[in-house]
Amino acid sequence: MARLTGLFPPGKGGGEEVAYGGKGKGILIHTLTEGNGMPLANCTTPANGNEREQVVPLLDKVKLKTLKRGRPRKRIKVLAADKGYDSKQKRADLRKRGIRPQIPKRVWKTKKNRGRPIKISVPRFQQERCFAWYQRKYRRFIVRWERKKVYFDAFIDLATIHIWINKILLVG
Numbered sequence: 001m002a003r004l005t006g007l008f009p010p011g012k013g014g015g016e017e018v019a020y021g022g023k024g025k026g027i028l029i030h031t032l033t034e035g036n037g038m039p040l041a042n043c044t045t046p047a048n049g050n051e052r053e054q055v056v057p058l059l060d061k062v063k064l065k066t067l068k069r070g071r072p073r074k075r076i077k078v079l080a081a082d083k084g085y086d087s088k089q090k091r092a093d094l095r096k097r098g099i100r101p102q103i104p105k106r107v108w109k110t111k112k113n114r115g116r117p118i119k120i121s122v123p124r125f126q127q128e129r130c131f132a133w134y135q136r137k138y139r140r141f142i143v144r145w146e147r148k149k150v151y152f153d154a155f156i157d158l159a160t161i162h163i164w165i166n167k168i169l170l171v172g
Helices: 052-061 088-096 125-136 149-171
Strands: 002-008 019-021 024-033 039-046 078-080 100-102
Touching: 024 052, 024 125, 039 052, 039 149, 052 088, 088 100, 125 149
Parallel strands: 078 100
Antiparallel strands: 002 024, 019 024, 024 039
16 A cells, blocks of 8 residues: 655635645645555645644545455555655554555665665555546646635545546446
8 A cells, every 4th residue: 555645736815724835835635545546545734734644544544345254354454655754653653553664764864874775665656646647637636726625625535436436437
């Protein structure tokens, strides 16, 4: 499983929860995706919000359904993320939930690496595929024109449902 963030600029006048962040003025869409880039859960925050704090609420939104008998699974096995989510506390929280974190370590330029280098590759293109769908198929997301956060979140949820319906119709 993987998670990613995309910046979407606001339209004229801004709106609720629009702020200046390191990536510019706008909002961030946090999306938890499965291995092939299909979105599982979404949330939005201002551009200056803390991305690391959004991991646990996104995990709580996901309910996995299996076609097997018995109690349904609710837990993700592996969470792959980019370097921005590297922290000891986040890793500990994920391990406590029974999730194996696959997060590359942040590299400090002043710190000298000793020993054999550890290679953890996180395939980003699967997660980027989800944001490409948002930006190409759903052009409404490229610029956020809604003043209210609720309306924009509803459009994101509709896009997620539409992606899943298209997948089911194409496969089934």
